[in-house]
Amino acid sequence: MTNRAFYENLDAIDPLSPLRSEFHLPPDTIYLDGNSLGIMPLAAPIRAKQVMLQEWGDDLIASWNKADWINLPMRLGNKIAPLIGAGQDETVVCDSTSLNLYKVLYSAIQIARKRHPARRKIVSEKTNFPTDLYIAQSLCAQFDMSLELVDGEAIDSIINDDLAVLLLTHVNYRSGAIYDMAQITSQAHAHNALVIWDLCHSAGSIPVDLCGCQADFAVGCTYKFLNGGPGSPAFVWVHPQHVDQITQPLTGWMGHATPFAFETDYQPAAGIRSYLCGTPSILAMSVLESSLDVFLKAQGYGGMPAIYKKAQTLTSLFIQLAEKECAGFGLSLVSPRDPEKRASQVSLSHPEGAYAIIQALIAQGVVGDYREPGVLRFGFTPLYLRYTDVWDAVMQLKSVLQGEAWRSDTFSAKQTVT
Ligand SMILES: Cc1ncc(COP(=O)(O)O)c(C=O)c1O
Incomplete structure (x- = not known):
């Protein structure tokens, strides 16, 4: 060397x-900064041009059906699924990591309160990415929960019968250190606590096995190792056993069971589609699809x-x-x-x-x-x-x-x- x-x-x-x-x-x-913003795939501008000139430019509103824009969030979720060890139709692409974290932490708090009304503790790690901590602080204030921040090495010691929800970033943004997802999740489950994993620095970077680890919730961004482009939309995954238990808090029309029935009352869609909120960002999602297709190609290597x-x-x-x-x-x-x-x-x-x-x-x-x-x-x-x-x-x-x-x-x- x-x-x-x-x-x-x-x-x-x-x-x-x-x-x-x-x-x-x-x-x-x-x-050497693909952990912050990935490099542009050559297919991305070609796809963007096609969407702009043909699908938007010529076909306009017809493209929601003709180009299947309406199913982009689920289609992209299914392309991310093999990278994070999720089953088909369990992941959806929408909003930002921060917003998706708000949705899943809200859901986790509601499930934890049903299980153990007296448990008040959410735990995260001191050097977790700040947006995760800020979102947790907001929900703690709303639901009279407390947020405890511990050192990375001390996570084991706080997993006990007081814990409601553990919120961790799988790969630390500052150090690149990886948590043992399988071990921590099973330890938390032994105490009937829930675990949320932020996969921002894991997706497309290291193999992840959400289903194998029986994780509860996961969120992540697509603009780092997935090369989806600046501010490209995030993803959210919820274990099938939880997904229909709680209605996530941002009950927009795209998460409705029948958005085009234009009903007055909210009725969540079945499954992960209910974690959608508003109209998907089609340009950004189309570009992201061309990046995810590089990972499909990578399967051959x-x-x-x-x-x-x-x-x-x-x-x-x-x-x-x-x-x-x-x-x-x-x-x-x-x-x-x-x-x-x-x-x-x-x-x-x-x-x-x-x-x-x-x-x-x-x-x-x-x-x-x-x-x-x-x-x-x-x-x-x-x-x-x-x-x-x-x-x-x-x-x-x-x-x-x-x-x-x-x-x-x-x-x-x-x-x-x-
Ligand atoms: C671990 C982690 N979570 C969340 C985010 C940011 O979330 P958002 O895409 O909502 O800005 C980052 C951004 O670098 C991150 O590293």
């Missing part, structure tokens, strides 16, 4: 390498297990090479060292210059991002990254550190989005 030829050899035998040609790759860029295996190798090589080449410059590893405990991301910290180092690196064509406090994040998307990208990225990182380019004032002024 000490010279570029080693990485070139790995690229030459990489079974996933043909999938790189599915993406629009910006020139002179090594893109080993699917999610092969994708995750390559991610583990890419991230392990990045860690080893960065620790060797950039030793003595103040970087330390934030992500788990064990590849089985790490998703497709490597996070490093730096005591004084994390933000500026990322900015200086971006100026040299290696795109990562920054997260508070002091974390440099690098996402590794096996569908379009090469092993030589690992070598080249580390060499650029070394040159930024050695030459102290990051100390220039141009790199320290924080922009709105980091």
Whole structure:
């Protein structure tokens, strides 16, 4: 692993390498930020043009039936299902992760109250993504519940007979650490508590088995490892045993049993369709479909297990090479060292210059991002990254550190989005 030829050899035998040609790759860029916004598939603008000029432009309102726009949320849910271990017709694409989390946490609270009216505790983790915590705070206030935030390592110790709902993000956004979904879910179920999994950093990144783990609820976004485009709609999954027990709180017409009967009273659709609220965003969903079709193609190359295996190798090589080449410059590893405990991301910290180092690196064509406090994040998307990208990225990182380019004032002024 000490010279570029080693990485070139790995690229030459990489079974996933043909999938790189599915993406629009910006020139002179090594893109290590697919954990924030995935690269655009080449099929996406073609599909967008078709939807705009033909389906919207020429066919207009007829396209709800003719192009089957009306069933896009369920069709896309079924394309995401194999990536998250869900059965058919159990997942629907709609709204944002934040909104879908609101729906499922509301449902989980109602089920928990039916089971154990005295239980008041929702638990999450201190470094969970803030939107999850904000949504939980809102619902706690409405339903007189309390939100307890614990350290990641302490989750085991809070699973007891006081727990109503456990709300966790499967892969931590800051460190890339993975929770053991099967073990935590079964431990929570042993105490008759419910578990919600946020899959934002898992879907399309690591194999997930919601049904096998008997999870209760899951939500996730599609703009990161699923490459659905900026702000592309999210997904929601509810275990079939819960889905018709509770009416989710955002009772819009698209979740009605018969939306085109225009009835006065709300009657939820059966199954996951009831988690829809308003009119689906057809342009965004159509573009997302072309991204999900790349994952269908990837099944012919080993699917999610092969994708995750390559991610583990890419991230392990990045860690080893960065620790060797950039030793003595103040970087330390934030992500788990064990590849089985790490998703497709490597996070490093730096005591004084994390933000500026990322900015200086971006100026040299290696795109990562920054997260508070002091974390440099690098996402590794096996569908379009090469092993030589690992070598080249580390060499650029070394040159930024050695030459102290990051100390220039141009790199320290924080922009709105980091
Ligand atoms: C774990 C997690 N949950 C939720 C979100 C954001 O949700 P939304 O798409 O509603 O903005 C993110 C965004 O990065 C995330 O990392």
